[in-house]
Amino acid sequence: MKIYSCCGKESITKKYFCSECGKSEFEEKEVSDSGTVYSFTKIHIAPAEFADIAPYNVVLVDLDEADAKVTTRIEEDVKIGDKVNLDRIENDAYIYKRVS
Incomplete structure (x- = not known):
């Protein structure tokens, strides 16, 4: 990234x-695309263009190798402090996933 x-x-x-x-x-x-969940919210009622993927999480990720944060989407449930990595970029949106 x-x-x-x-x-x-x-x-x-x-x-x-x-x-x-x-x-x-x-x-x-x-820098590495790995980071830590800093904040998140779960979207249940999404705008029309994202209705087919609701509910989903919008997550603020604190990057490990930079003093920067990135707003991402994560399909699975998360909590603050979870470690995450970039899974893919879809329609110019960063899609992250939790690290096991």
């Missing part, structure tokens, strides 16, 4: 300008 950083702030999305210094130059590095 690519991480973009400037002024000690890391993100999975490349920004146009750094919120700290205003520069448009970012360091790019590759």
Whole structure:
């Protein structure tokens, strides 16, 4: 997974300008996609485009090798502190799974 950083702030999305210094130059590095469940919510009544997969979990994952978080979807039940890994990218969405 690519991480973009400037002024000690890391993100999975490349920004146009750094919120700290205003520069448009970012360091790019590759990090592991593994992480820990930081927060989650279970969606029971989904928007029409996701109704066929409800219920599902929307999860905020704290990445292990970066000071960044990624919003993901996880099909199985999770709890805060669970270890997770990227399973696949589907329609530009990160789909993670719990690590046994």
